[in-house]
Amino acid sequence: MGVLDHDELRRKPVEELTREEAARELERLAKEIAEHDHHYYVEDAPVISDAEYDALRRRNEAIEARFPNLIRPDSPSHRVGAPPAEGFRKVRHAQPMLSLSNALSATDVYDFDRRIRRFLGLSAEEIIEYTAEPKFDGLSINLRYEKGKLVQAATRGDGYEGEDVTANARTIADIPRHIAADDVPDVLEVRGEVYMPVSGFIRLNEEQRKKGEKPFANPRNAAAGSLRQLDPSITAQRPLRFYAWGHGEVSEMPADTEMGLYDCYRRWGFPISDLVELHEHVEELIRYHEQMLERRPELDFDIDGVVYKVNQLHLQDRLGFVQRSPRWAIAHKFPAHRGITVLNDIQIHVGRTGALTPVGILEPVTIGGVVVSRVSLHNEDYIKGLGSDGQPIRDGKDIRIGDTVVVERAGDVIPQVVDVLLDKRPADAKPYEFPAHCPVCDSKAVREFNPRTGKLDAVRRCTGGLYCPAQAVERLKHFVSKRAFDIDGLGEKAIEQFFDHKFIKTPADIFTLEQREKAGEICIHCLEGWGEKKLTNLFAAIDARRRIPLDRFIYALGIRHVGEVTARLLARHYRTVEAFLQAGRAIAHDRDSDAAHEIDNIDGLGPVVVESLHNFFAEEHNWQVIDELLREVEVLPEEAPMQESPVAGKTIVFTGKLEHMTRDEAKDMAERLSAHVTNSVSKKTDLVVAGPGAGSKLKKAKELGIQVIDEAEWLKLASIE
Numbered sequence: 001m002g003v004l005d006h007d008e009l010r011r012k013p014v015e016e017l018t019r020e021e022a023a024r025e026l027e028r029l030a031k032e033i034a035e036h037d038h039h040y041y042v043e044d045a046p047v048i049s050d051a052e053y054d055a056l057r058r059r060n061e062a063i064e065a066r067f068p069n070l071i072r073p074d075s076p077s078h079r080v081g082a083p084p085a086e087g088f089r090k091v092r093h094a095q096p097m098l099s100l101s102n103a104l105s106a107t108d109v110y111d112f113d114r115r116i117r118r119f120l121g122l123s124a125e126e127i128i129e130y131t132a133e134p135k136f137d138g139l140s141i142n143l144r145y146e147k148g149k150l151v152q153a154a155t156r157g158d159g160y161e162g163e164d165v166t167a168n169a170r171t172i173a174d175i176p177r178h179i180a181a182d183d184v185p186d187v188l189e190v191r192g193e194v195y196m197p198v199s200g201f202i203r204l205n206e207e208q209r210k211k212g213e214k215p216f217a218n219p220r221n222a223a224a225g226s227l228r229q230l231d232p233s234i235t236a237q238r239p240l241r242f243y244a245w246g247h248g249e250v251s252e253m254p255a256d257t258e259m260g261l262y263d264c265y266r267r268w269g270f271p272i273s274d275l276v277e278l279h280e281h282v283e284e285l286i287r288y289h290e291q292m293l294e295r296r297p298e299l300d301f302d303i304d305g306v307v308y309k310v311n312q313l314h315l316q317d318r319l320g321f322v323q324r325s326p327r328w329a330i331a332h333k334f335p336a337h338r339g340i341t342v343l344n345d346i347q348i349h350v351g352r353t354g355a356l357t358p359v360g361i362l363e364p365v366t367i368g369g370v371v372v373s374r375v376s377l378h379n380e381d382y383i384k385g386l387g388s389d390g391q392p393i394r395d396g397k398d399i400r401i402g403d404t405v406v407v408e409r410a411g412d413v414i415p416q417v418v419d420v421l422l423d424k425r426p427a428d429a430k431p432y433e434f435p436a437h438c439p440v441c442d443s444k445a446v447r448e449f450n451p452r453t454g455k456l457d458a459v460r461r462c463t464g465g466l467y468c469p470a471q472a473v474e475r476l477k478h479f480v481s482k483r484a485f486d487i488d489g490l491g492e493k494a495i496e497q498f499f500d501h502k503f504i505k506t507p508a509d510i511f512t513l514e515q516r517e518k519a520g521e522i523c524i525h526c527l528e529g530w531g532e533k534k535l536t537n538l539f540a541a542i543d544a545r546r547r548i549p550l551d552r553f554i555y556a557l558g559i560r561h562v563g564e565v566t567a568r569l570l571a572r573h574y575r576t577v578e579a580f581l582q583a584g585r586a587i588a589h590d591r592d593s594d595a596a597h598e599i600d601n602i603d604g605l606g607p608v609v610v611e612s613l614h615n616f617f618a619e620e621h622n623w624q625v626i627d628e629l630l631r632e633v634e635v636l637p638e639e640a641p642m643q644e645s646p647v648a649g650k651t652i653v654f655t656g657k658l659e660h661m662t663r664d665e666a667k668d669m670a671e672r673l674s675a676h677v678t679n680s681v682s683k684k685t686d687l688v689v690a691g692p693g694a695g696s697k698l699k700k701a702k703e704l705g706i707q708v709i710d711e712a713e714w715l716k717l718a719s720i721e
């Protein structure tokens with residue numbers, strides 16, 4: 001049978017694809033879908049219709065369902081939503097934009113009022129005024145005015161740093177560009193919500209469809225996508241509106257209440273919702289919540305709850321903040337949207353760190369205006385009906401393929417299966433059996449046992465770390481990183497590029513790049529940015545690392561719980577790679593072997609490392625990768641530490657600037673002289689090496705009468721061999 005050409009292949013029904021064809025198709029689909037995502041999200045210029053795009057995704061999903069072992073690390077089904085926009089300048093907020101804590105029930109609102117009274121020392125009889133207002137479901141924005149002129153608009157971002165969207169905000173008619181009033185403070189930051197009215201959203205989506213473009217999922221996404229456009233002329237065409245709800249930095253407060261501030265805002269031309277009210281009793285707040293819930297369907301903008309705030313600004317000041325939320329305000333949320341549907345399948349996705357995550361594939365259902373077709377099922381215990389604390393969830397009901405499930409969607413939270421309707425369970429539904437092998441590479445997948453806590457980790461992980469394609473990129477990045485093989489010119493970007501082009505799959509491939517390039521098997525110089533000189537330098541840098549110290553080699557393997565320090569302890573204990581691997585073989589066979597006890601006894605190591613080494617070495621795939629690697633590199637034996645060194649057994653602290661070496665080198669040097677290096681000065685410290693700029697550590701050393709030397713003296717000491 002001949003090889004199908006591209007066009008024939010893309011038309012071939014999924015059921016008829018051979019394994020090899022499926023792999024080719026998945027590769028093509030990953031690439032095409034990523035390109036369309038870029039056109040759509042980043043350039044805002046889709047090149048195919050919504051229906052065509054969906055067909056690509058459906059084909060990808062169908063192939064993945066038939067060949068779960070072929071799911072690619074860059075599979076489009078791993079990606080949800082838009083990538084963050086690039087190209088906006090970051091701005092720091094003069095005052096952080098924090099969030100609100102939530103009240104989910106009337107009791108929570110009574111507690112909120114009680115907490116405030118207790119904090120202010122007010123009795124239940126004393127009056128506290130509260131504003132009650134809608135919680136707009138849009139994007140918060142900080143508008144900074146200086147002398148009445150809009151100088152900056154920034155998104156919330158992480159609360160401390162947002163994105164500069166001034167040019168875009170200027171296109172929104174509701175946002176004044178100038179405030180023409182003589183009582184405007186010199187500095188005025190107005191905060192509020194940019195939103196898209198439901199009517200505008202429906203119209204926009206109709207236009208999108210007519211143009212053959214992808215519709216937005218909901219008004220909030222549409223507002224976010226419209227505001228975060230790199231081209232403000234696109235924002236200008238979108239029906240964005242604004243409501244003010246608060247303030248940031250203000251040079252002179254123009255009012256002493258929240259309501260007074262809103263009055264000023266109205267006079268200055270900012271939209272304030274007509275639904276804002278003032279109340280004095282919790283009962284009234286709760287009635288307001290009920291009324292808004294009733295009125296919600298008739299409003300032309302989405303709200304996901306209501307917000308209550310203490311009206312008096314001086315009380316707000318006294319109340320202040322707890323963690324990231326004000327004590328003086330609370331969001332009384334509306335109940336989550338729910339839907340009932342059938343769970344058609346459970347698929348396992350393998351993350352970049354090897355975690356196996358089950359994803360529920362649902363019969364698509366509209367919940368609160370959004371189509372939901374997949375839910376995270378978190379982990380094995382969750383499917384069984386157990387929470388992270390081992391306690392039953394969903395009354396202990398397990399989840400089975402074919403079950404009718406209740407799915408809840410609360411705001412931005414990912415949809416959850418909150419209940420299983422047992423009377424609808426098909427008679428032949430069987431408890432779900434979580435795979436014991438990685439669906440991507442077929443290595444064993446294990447739940448780590450933590451011997452200290454006696455508990456199993458909730459997450460099952462693929463143990464084929466070095467071999468598994470789903471983890472390969474992360475592992476390769478770790479392998480070449482500074483403290484591992486430290487290959488100059490082979491950074492994270494290059495690793496991704498080489499991996500995408502299939503030049504490297506496992507660490508050993510790095511060392512055969514030159515040979516394969518020269519034989520014409522691969523073409524690195526065909527890639528953009530890889531000129532001859534750069535390539536020559538790269539090959540030289542790779543060659544320079546063909547001899548590698550044992551500790552770096554062990555660290556580079558990326559074994560769970562084997563960080564730099566553990567790798568060093570292991571290297572120092574075993575001295576040669578042969579001895580280390582021999583111990584690995586013994587532990588692989590028996591986690592209770594003499595070799596395991598030996599490691600357990602190394603000062604600084606323990607059962608967690610033993611367990612992890614056992615899992616790693618028990619997987620044959622990892623041996624395959626190590627064997628290939630050892631054909632390419634020579635692992636240098638660890639030199640014996642100098643027992644007679646002048647600092648043997650001493651505890652040393654380095655502080656201040658070192659001029660002739662890096663901190664890491666200094667540490668390494670000290671450890672080779674059998675000294676311990678710590679970060680802080682205490683009574684246990686024997687020696688402090690202080691460079692220029694040393695501060696509190698030096699001071700403390702002097703107070704404690706600890707010997708202090710400078711870098712030159714240290715070098716002299718260290719060179720005594």
Ligand code: IVH
Pocket residue numbers: 097098099100101133134135136137138139140156193245246307325326329331
């Ligand atoms: S007051 C310290 N009022 O809800 C924060 N926020 O969870 C004070 N929001 O980031 C916020 N409508 O984006 C407040 N009427 C309203 C609001 C509102 C929507 C959003 C806002 C904020 C988030 C807080």
